[in-house]
Amino acid sequence: MKKIAFLLVLSLAIFSCSKVRKGEFLISGKAKGIADGKMVVLKKQNEFGLVVNVDSAKVKDGKFEIKGKVKEPSMLAVFVSGLQQPIPFILETGEIEITVDKDSIWKSEIGGTDNNEYFQKFNVKLNTFQKKLMEYQNKNIQKLMDAQKKNDIAAVEKLKKGYTEIQKGMDEFMSAYPDENKDSFISLLLLQNMFNSPKFDLAKVTKTFSNFDSELKETKIGKDIALKLKTIQNTQDAQKKK
Numbered sequence: 001m002k003k004i005a006f007l008l009v010l011s012l013a014i015f016s017c018s019k020v021r022k023g024e025f026l027i028s029g030k031a032k033g034i035a036d037g038k039m040v041v042l043k044k045q046n047e048f049g050l051v052v053n054v055d056s057a058k059v060k061d062g063k064f065e066i067k068g069k070v071k072e073p074s075m076l077a078v079f080v081s082g083l084q085q086p087i088p089f090i091l092e093t094g095e096i097e098i099t100v101d102k103d104s105i106w107k108s109e110i111g112g113t114d115n116n117e118y119f120q121k122f123n124v125k126l127n128t129f130q131k132k133l134m135e136y137q138n139k140n141i142q143k144l145m146d147a148q149k150k151n152d153i154a155a156v157e158k159l160k161k162g163y164t165e166i167q168k169g170m171d172e173f174m175s176a177y178p179d180e181n182k183d184s185f186i187s188l189l190l191l192q193n194m195f196n197s198p199k200f201d202l203a204k205v206t207k208t209f210s211n212f213d214s215e216l217k218e219t220k221i222g223k224d225i226a227l228k229l230k231t232i233q234n235t236q237d238a239q240k241k242k
Helices: 002-016 114-149 153-180 185-196 202-210 220-241
Strands: 024-030 039-045 051-058 063-069 074-080 087-091 094-099 109-111
Touching: 039 063, 051 063, 087 094, 087 109, 087 114, 094 114, 109 114, 114 153, 114 185, 153 185, 185 202, 185 220, 202 220
Parallel strands: 024 094
Antiparallel strands: 024 063, 039 051, 039 074, 074 087, 094 109
């Protein structure tokens, strides 16, 4: 009995240490090397496709904090004054951690909540492919130009094939990700993007979506996907009856 009471007290103590409640978020940012007073702005794309400001804060002692309320996960970005590139992250309930790398924005890190941990790992893997593509292109661009001047079709095709194989690996990674991460908000975004692909496969997307966690399905994006799938299926069924 004493053991149960101790565990209960311990769990309550851990819960009370959280700086946010359900439906709230806290962004704890580290901005080493960025001068005090520099603005940090949260931005998102609204339903009309326009980028709008959500909130802001000032850097102080290499840190910044932004707190607010949130209903469901959504993709936002942090813009730091003086840095050209934004840092995308997922706004959701919990304590979100963002570490800004002012010298190489792509090396900035996000974490603290489940979806941002997923996103960080996803970005690391994706950046690996993008780095390989860039290195291959830089290494072989002159060879490709020389081969084209000589009209050496075999050499041109071989060089293009090397690039295509790396691209194929990246495409396969992104295609398989939703099936392997059924509770990740990134999976929902990737699945949404599949509707724009010329290789869109209704059966595959429907099966993948059906296996997603219920929390993902209940988001606005999840409901939009469900409606699109139903609409496409109804259209195909109607065409078959003609």
